Amino acid sequence: MDFFVQQLVAGLTSGAIYACVALGLVMIFVSTDHINFAQGEMAMFATYLAWAMINAGFEYWIAFGLTILISFAGGLFIQRVILKPLETAPVLSLVVCFIALLSIFNALAGMIWSYTIKQFPTPFPARDLFGNGLVSVQQIGIVGVTLLMLGILTVFFRYTTLGLAMRAAAQNATSARMMGIRVSWMLALGWGLAAAIGAVAGMLVAPIVFLDPNMMTGILVYGFAGALVGGIGNPLGAVVGGFIVGVLENLVGSYIIGNELKLTFALAIVIGVLLIKPAGLFGRVVVRRV
């Protein structure tokens, strides 16, 4: 039983990480209708910034806050400078651009900070929640922060003018423009938010997986699976999807298929969802007039 609980908690912890990455993916999808393959690398790069600040003597939470702000500005900057000229370009050009961003961030981090893994501090105390070795404060903390982010985003998108404007801009740019929404800036805001969420995800996972330029490569696939399971257009769905993938992966890996097929399992989920319910568990089917 202990073993089951431990695997479940370990699954929830990885699930929370996938959920954070999935949230970032959803953010960009909701606000720009694209899937950002560089999401993981942007998060990794932001985490390095935080690491550099902490090493330079900043308090953890100050570095944490600054990193989120810098990432937000960075995301905004990327959209304004690199993607704006491509606004009318075909989707393939964008995909190429995202992949280019991915390798640029990866190589840049390696060049600046080298490829040796680095220890990243955690804000959570290193002890058990109940003193029986089953659940650590760190694990609960990660899950908590993920849920908190989800809450903030939900409120933002549902109840604030800016959030509504962003959704409107993504879903129907022409009408939104007629309503007086500055569509192009809404896209940029989406990128900024996604980068900020990515930064939080990176800083949460780094204490567990250790910081290195390839930290997010493996995680992105699972995050992607999570986003698809829950529905790529829905923040709540992305988080639930992330948790589902994390828990299933661990339990199925330990009890049924063995560790070798875990990644295959994640990919099977992606394909399965796309075949059976392309909109995801929580997604709405979008009908377009052609």
Next chain:
Amino acid sequence: MKLTRRSVLAGASIAILSGRAHAAGKYSPGASDTEIKIGQTMPYSGNASAYGVAGRNQAAYFRMLNETQGGINGRKINFISLDDGYSPPKTVELTRQLVERDQVLIDFYPLGTQCNTAIQKYLNQKKVPQLFVASGASKWGKPKEFPWTIGWQPDYHTEGVIYAKHLKANVKDPKIAILRQNDDMGNDYLDGFYEGLGEDGKKLIVADATYEVTDPTVDSQILQLRNSGANTFFNVTTPKFAAQAIKKVAEIGWKPNHYLVAVAASLGAVIRPAGFDNAQGIITSQFLKDVTDPRWDNDEDVKVWRKFMADWNPTANVMEGSNVSSYVVIKGLEHVLRKCGDDLTRENIMRQAASIKDLELPLMLPGIKVNTSPTNFYPINQLRMAKLEGEHWVVFGETMSRDAV
């Protein structure tokens, strides 16, 4: 005398041969009176780029040789080290370029098991030495099939045998759990480990969990292993996963006899990030001096190495083990090239590389010697056990080798 075409040819070739005899040396492509051209492929980018440290350090060493001693045997070293990103197809392309366009004399210390596998046939066809392969796989010492390929470091198989022997002699009633990377490296270690455990050894293994390099964490696997009730943990991982495993084992309060493979035993890249407190008592094996250990502070070789690093490669992180291993192997190459003298043909290089006798190189642990012969293409075949105490590996016991253990 009747002049036939054959006699003209014969005469011409005698003239060429005697002309050669007057020159300073005998050469294959890539060598001359003034230069020795050495090629290499290295992962400077991509997911194994941590190893790129080795190539950078070697470039620094050759620069030092050229500028302070005029190269080797009066010939400047022209070192061409190219980035293959740890991707075998890229290695093939670049190796062809090195051999055919740049015309290098040898391919020295190309890095990576898969990358070397991809170019082994080609280099042997072209008869270009694949000298001192930077990989711990056990397949580089097969002179009958591949006379132009020779390994260097103690291979994974040998290391696996040694851990098993040590474990059988020292752990009472062992119940073994294994975590291993699901690839050639993991299998090589496992084969050696089985060999060392002997006939009924497989019964001692109560859990065997694998992970893929794409897995974000190995937490789930560690929980499975602990759950098996094992009292001994054989940790066959690469640096990032080793650090994760060490940390997780401590976190869940598991206290097994912990054997960690040498690949992942770097103090700077694994133990420090994982936390020294979490890693006390872990056992590994070594053949090189741990230059971060103050025990060696007064050691002449270490002093020379430190000075070299400070003068010629000052931006490198001296905690990274690759800066030591790449230095030792280059000393080995220097030995071979000096032995070759003015006969810098590829044949002679392989001949010299395969006739090293009890060579002791700087920074190797006392007792470790390089030995090769026309039938033994495993230059370093010995290891010594080491245990983590405080912030350092402490070497203990006799020198161990695969046959003598």
